[in-house]
Amino acid sequence: MITEIARIEIHPGHENMFEEAVAEALPLFLAADGCDGVDLHRSVEPPTRYRLMVRWETLEHHTVAFRGSQDFARWRALAGPHFAAPPQVEHVRSVHAPCRRRPGPPHGPGPPLSSRRHRTVIAPSAQNGRPSPRAAVARPRRR
């Protein structure tokens, strides 16, 4: 399995139009042979940068089959007008099996995920005059 990671810089102000274009183009990717899924992510820094991640069975399913298809031309016709520069594309392979946090601590069943996710507390530094409520951070569980 290969993941294509495309870095896409768009024109400022085109964010909504670009996201709508990607939503319209999603079926083109999902119909492509060898495509297992696609996700669009928006960068925090800067917000005009996006990361399109597409999972392919093989490198050639992307670089040969999809790029040579009419659906690739349709994708570029939809999204291309919003590009501020040509996308920078790389391909990666997973090294380890996907590594997810288990719901409980290592040596016991622990609380359910829903309650674990609400253990976040306000750090002392945030309570002492830091301006943003986003400074809320979590108490380390094991140190």
Added chain:
Amino acid sequence: MITEIARIEIHPGHENMFEEAVAEALPLFLAADGCDGVDLHRSVEPPTRYRLMVRWETLEHHTVAFRGSQDFARWRALAGPHFAAPPQVEHVRSVHAPCRRRPGPPHGPGPPLSSRRHRTVIAPSAQNGRPSPRAAVARPRRR
């Protein structure tokens, strides 16, 4: 949910040592409050580039809590000797819900996933003298 994407360039020849260091460091990430999972990917072009992707509940779980922790120092002590340059880190948010291909075609149950995945055929150009068996590409299912 935030995904940290770190681009890590390592010294040539350090690939195995770096991957072992990351495997050893995985529990540090998974023990960090607000961390929901971590995956290491290796670039195809070039193979000395890696992408470490870590999912955090909030930006501050990474940038404040984890970076200020002793486990961050342990992570850097394990992996840092293999870095050829400081990692380049960005944070992204998912724009759409994760988009996966469905097992069957849009208007019917279709074949099971195991048989669908074996519909790949050798493209005519590959049968006519192209040297690499990796030139095998899939026949488009819908055009």
